[in-house]
């Protein structure tokens with residue numbers, strides 16, 4: 625599933641980045657920047673989905 629269409633990247637790419645964090649928490653802007661190749665969000669439609677993914681990741685890290 626595509627997460628962002630403005631700077632296209634998929635949920636797979638986000639999950640790969642999150643698992644590469646190796647148990648460390650991360651922030652949304654860092655995840656967006658890495659997955660989009662250093663870009664900033666344009667329309668921001670994807671940010672809610674990205675926020676949920678990062679939140680879920682950070683919860684598992686905190687547990």
Ligand code: FES
Pocket residue numbers: 627628629630631664665666667668669670671
């Ligand atoms: S869909 Fe991600 S910034 Fe537009």
